[in-house]
Amino acid sequence: MRTRAIRLLIVFLLLAAACGGADAKWWIFGKSDEPVDFHYLYINNMSFLEKSEKITLFRDSLPEGRVIIRGKAKTKAGKVGSVEVSIDNRETWQKAKLGESGAFEFSFKPELGKTYDLYIKVLDTTGKSNKIEDTYRQITLSDRDLMAAVREALQKLVDAYCQENPSAFMALVSDDFAGDAVLLDRAIRKDFTAFDQIDLRFNISSVASGAKGRIYVSLLYNRFMLSAKSGASFTDKGTTEFVFEQKDDGLLVWSMKNPLIFGLSDAGNVATGTVYTSGNENIIVVDDSGNVQQVPFDEGINIIAGGGGGGGGADFAGLSNLRVSGGMRHHFVDLEFDTTLDPNTQAGQYEVVVEESLSAGGPWTEVERKALDTSVRVMSDRIAQQAVILYYRVRIERLADGALSQPSNVVQWDNT
Missing domain, CATH: 2.60.40.650 (Immunoglobulin-like)
Structure with a gap:
């Protein structure tokens, strides 16, 4: 009996020793509830x-x-x-x-x-x-040709745009649209107010698949439209680029570059980048009041960058001194700013729009909106979910016509 007990003890010790050095033995079950x-x-x-x-x-x-x-x-x-x-x-x-x-x-x-x-x-x-x-x-x-899939997606966008159907158009845009889908929706609706008899045609120059499954497209376009405000006709042509994302069995727009063929009314916010060519062909630009003009390419891009081509905004709010007044990492950030508008008497006429980005240079995404005030609390998905440096700017929207003011200065929030 004693001999049998000793043998069992030896076997037990040998098993314990084997398990003690078992970093490489990953079959030891049931010792953790960690995910x-x-x-x-x-x-x-x-x-x-x-x-x-x-x-x-x-x-x-x-x-x-x-x-x-x-x-x-x-x-x-x-x-x-x-x-x-x-x-x-x-x-x-x-x-x-x-x-x-x-x-x-x-x-x-x-x-x-x-x-x-x-x-x-x-x-x-x-x-x-x-x-x-x-x-x-x-x-x-x-086995569908990728070029054919891109052509089909672009044609659907053109058809919806020329037919002035914003719902059909936005159904073809990714929820992760780089230039902010909300601003694009607003921009094309302004386009439909600014333009009549839109005729847009394109030819695809090249298609390439890249990182994250995105499809990069270069195209040539020519366009005709009437200004709804003046009745004048405008035509232009040029080269631009799109990026599409694969979604289920179709393609959705992820980004667009200047010169834009859609969303001209807010080009400063809709476009992510510019396609430069050796020529200086005329392009069409439209301001926040719906005034359409045709100018040389370089001048048009400068107008957009300076806020005169949609997206830069009008200077009716006198925004200044945006600052972080408080906050809690991964919960919220409090912002304050100065404006020449009076929240006590004009709160029903204007709204504060807070935009967020991972970069001080954009692209920007609307994350908070409230009636005119000089302080606002931001609780965005990125604040809750991402340990990153975040950037904020504020704009004011005039409710009567949907015009956006020039953006404020940019402030930083350390959410790490």
């Missing part, structure tokens, strides 16, 4: 977690015809032990290439006409798993 998740996750350079469940990929945009899933798993307890991918609705699992840091990669070559139900499973060294159901994506491969 397993991803630092980042991409499918063919597109943000995986931001895509909808159904993803359509274009065959001519796949590198070597392959779907590539790469990411970096994270866990607060132990290490990442394995990453596996299923492309057949969890019937089988395949191991991804996994590095020491938790970075991994998996690829496969899809077939036309076949649907792939994809899941990703991560296990840490305690056996804890990620929420596998949250990684579900249904992937299909399209």
Whole structure:
């Protein structure tokens, strides 16, 4: 009996010793409730977690015809032990290439006409798993020509714009539009007030797929329109660029550059960048009051940059001295400013518009709006969710005609 007890003790000690040095033995289960998740996750350079469940990929945009899933798993307890991918609705699992840091990669070559139900499973060294159901994506491969898809998306935009249908137009714009979708919506509605008999035509010069699954497009355009205010006719032509995002089985506008073909009434806020050419062709610009003019390209870009081509705003608010008066990181920031307007008597005529950016130079996104006052509290998604430096500026909107004032000075908020 004593001999048997000694043997059992020896076996127990040997097992304990093996487990004590088991950093490499990731099959030790049930010792952690810490979450397993991803630092980042991409499918063919597109943000995986931001895509909808159904993803359509274009065959001519796949590198070597392959779907590539790469990411970096994270866990607060132990290490990442394995990453596996299923492309057949969890019937089988395949191991991804996994590095020491938790970075991994998996690829496969899809077939036309076949649907792939994809899941990703991560296990840490305690056996804890990620929420596998949250990684579900249904992937299909399209043999549609990418150039044809871009042409179709652009034509839908042109048709909606020429028909002065703002709802149809905005349905073709990404929610993450770089120049702020709210301002674009407002700008095209102002266009429809400023212009009549819009006739817009285009020819695509080049199409390329790039980072984050975005599609970069260069095009030539020519345009005719009448000024609703003066009745004068205007024509122009030029080169401009768009960036599209893939969404489900279609493309949505992510950004546009000057010279704009849509949203001229707020070009200073809608456009993200300018396409410069060797010539100095005339372009059409429109101010906040709906006055249309045709000027040489260089002059037009300077007008837009100076606030006279829409977006710079009129100087009716006398904004000055925007400052941070208080705040709590990841909760809110309080702003104060000076204005020549009187909040006591004009609150019903004007609204304060607060714009936020990750850069002092924009692009800007509207994050707060209230009746005219000289102080405002901002509680945005970025404040709540991102540990970053944020920038703010304030504008005043005149409710009678929707005109926006010139922006205030820019202030910084440390949300890290």
